[in-house]
Amino acid sequence: MAIDEEHVRPDGVDDLTVEALGNISEALEAVEVARGHLYAFHRMSGTADLTLGKGVAQLREAGHTELADRIETELVGRNVLHGRWTFQIVEEYDDGYYADFRRLEQAGRDELVDGRRHLYEAEMKEDRRTHGRPGHEREPGARD
Template identity: 70%
Template sequence: MSETDGPDPAHRRPEGLDDATVEALGKLSEALEVIENARGFLYGFHRMTGQADLALGEAVALFRDAGHEEIADRLETELVGRNVLEGRWTFQIVEEFDDGYWAAFREAERRARDELAEGRRHLFEAEMKEDRRTHGRRHHEALPDDRSTPDREAPGSR
């Protein structure tokens, strides 16, 4: 397989790496991708909760301006700045997730790749691409053509 005929060297399985191990590494990578997606939802939750708290503060001011002091006071004391979970605002939840579960998951995935596949990522997907693409057909190339990606420098161009 030539350099332009298939995956780049970083996406080729090391000598002697068996199909079962590539499949297992692929499934581990898939699991990590789900965790990355969950992390994105967690950050979305963090931002939306903060946005809601700020809007709530504005609603309190509007209720005051409209002469509804009792409702404004109740909203301000019961909800504005309230913890989302016991003792925590969402930034604390995000930090705990990032420093704990997410960091451990990423490290476990990286360590398995380092131990079994010389640190190479996405071997399963790279091989799937080779199986599924139509070799020799435009838009089915193994690698990007440096001329088609203006934001990439050609090797040795610096």
């Protein structure tokens, strides 16, 4: 029995094309993970700056005003890269590389396999699963 229609390769599409699109999709997944790490970097850097500000205020309150002033002047609110806070890095990544990657991955699927996703994985699942065995169904609700 075939897998759901959304995950069946269109007629005339060869193995190499499905494999190529699978690799491009896998690359996009890596980019998604990298983007998540970039957002984590953004969050952690912001948290660090706010916590640093609290520490500076506490130094000042404890009478260490010279050191507090130096840290506040040199580090609190400082750019993490030349001219940029992390939100600017995230925005540039999202609007440039990330947007282009997603657009071109989608274009490849649209042009070659009618926009279908995960064909390589769907075919791998069909090949690897034990047909008729619980926990190996082709899709939710199927009994094959």
